[in-house]
Amino acid sequence: MNQTLQALLSLQDTDRQIYRLRAELQRLPQELKVRHKKLSDMVTMSNHCRAEAQHLRSQVKEIEDSVTILRMRQRKLEKECNSVGVDAALLASYQHEIRTVKDNISEAEDDGLNMLAEADEKQVQAEQLETTVVAERPDFDALSAAVKAELTEATAKLEALDAQRTNLQSATIPEDQLTLYKGLLERREGEALAELTDLVCQGCFVSIPRNLYVRLARGVDLVQCPSCTRILYVR
Numbered sequence: 001m002n003q004t005l006q007a008l009l010s011l012q013d014t015d016r017q018i019y020r021l022r023a024e025l026q027r028l029p030q031e032l033k034v035r036h037k038k039l040s041d042m043v044t045m046s047n048h049c050r051a052e053a054q055h056l057r058s059q060v061k062e063i064e065d066s067v068t069i070l071r072m073r074q075r076k077l078e079k080e081c082n083s084v085g086v087d088a089a090l091l092a093s094y095q096h097e098i099r100t101v102k103d104n105i106s107e108a109e110d111d112g113l114n115m116l117a118e119a120d121e122k123q124v125q126a127e128q129l130e131t132t133v134v135a136e137r138p139d140f141d142a143l144s145a146a147v148k149a150e151l152t153e154a155t156a157k158l159e160a161l162d163a164q165r166t167n168l169q170s171a172t173i174p175e176d177q178l179t180l181y182k183g184l185l186e187r188r189e190g191e192a193l194a195e196l197t198d199l200v201c202q203g204c205f206v207s208i209p210r211n212l213y214v215r216l217a218r219g220v221d222l223v224q225c226p227s228c229t230r231i232l233y234v235r
């Protein structure tokens, strides 16, 4: 086999590992980020539910205060009704106001009860979310530690491979062919070379003309697949 091709094949082996590691280095933190967001969304949601419950309870408190005032008014009116010297017209007006006050009390109490129920519901929701967060936290911490360890390992491996790559590159590959290889590596996601088996490029699975195979077999220059442009080799 062509000496350059041989060197490119070794380089390709290293680059394949480098690409794989780089993908891993991107994927792992991304995965962790997604998990972290899920947890922090739950925390935000539970805080939101708690705040809503608190707001509802303070509204209930206001309603209770206004009911107290209304009851005082009711008692005062009832007292007025029983006082001496109340004529029929005034009595009727007092009684009318008493009815209105009673209606207002009952309406306010209904509102208060509804709000209290809603506040309880929000409280339960908040507690459920907090329980889930607490339960999922150890899993997340474990994943986080694992990712950190994997990243450290991958980074060290990548450094070693980069050094290996520099050695291979400086070996026997002429500049223009190295440039061609690097361009292909980038365009073809880390696979710049493709094996040719029975006249079929194993990179894109398209058949190549026989004359290209003859050129390749002669081993003088590099031959690219007419379809995917990868540098071809035969074992």
Ligand SMILES: [Zn+2]
Residues within 6 Å of the ligand: 194, 201, 202, 203, 204, 205, 206, 225, 226, 227, 228, 229, 230
């Ligand atoms: Zn091809």
